[in-house]
Amino acid sequence: MMNRYPLWKYLLIVFTIAVAAVYSLPNLFGETPAVQVSTNRQAIIINEQTQSKVDAALQNAGIQTDGMFVVDNSLKVRFKDTETQLKARDVIENTLGEGYITALNLLADSPEWMAKIKANPMFLGLDLRGGVHFTMQVDMKAAMQKTFERYSGDIRRELRREKIRSGTVRQAGNSL
Structure with a gap:
């Protein structure tokens, strides 16, 4: 019996499924606690100097990080658990002082190569995470x-x- 469709259609289906699988993989890696440092003042720029200042303060406090990086004028610092995240936020706020916004965050734990091809996980909204209680x-x-x-x-x-x-x-x- 002969195939009903040409080979290129089958290859297109296989290619589409492969791309869909790659772009859905980041959802399996989960999230890691982080502290995000940004600024609301245009005069302050977050760069490598800010990163080294935060790194030195965290090392002096004995807090281990899982890495930090500067993206879009904000510094993101990863941690192993939420307890360390909370301690680090206090240290970072005291170190940087006025003009900086320090917020708790969750970052995707997917590999770097996935981030480079823009394969980011889908983040759940507040309604799916349990909502907000007032x-x-x-x-x-x-x-x-x-x-x-x-x-x-x-x-x-x-x-x-x-x-x-x-x-x-x-x-x-x-x-x-």
């Missing part, structure tokens, strides 16, 4: 005061509408 607190004293003001306005308005003469509405403790 704690909201209410200023009860201010909320109660606003409620009493609203009630006193309602009472005055009702009394006027019913044409009932009255004095002023005052708050006394937790009553009107």
